[in-house]
Amino acid sequence: MVVALVLTAALVAPEQPEQLAAVCERHNGPAACRVW
Numbered sequence: 686m687v688v689a690l691v692l693t694a695a696l697v698a699p700e701q702p703e704q705l706a707a708v709c710e711r712h713n714g715p716a717a718c719r720v721w
Contacts, residue, residue, distance in 0.1 A: 709718035 706718050
C-alpha cells in the first residue's frame with residue numbers, strides 16, 4: 686500500500702512541479718516550498 690502511494694507520487698510529481706508548489710504554498714506557506 687505505502688509502496689504504491691510512493692510510486693504514484695514519484696510518477697506524478699515530476700510532471701506537475703508548479704501545481705505541487707501551489708498546493709504546498711496553500712498548506713505550508715511559500716518559505717517551506719522553495720525546494721522546487
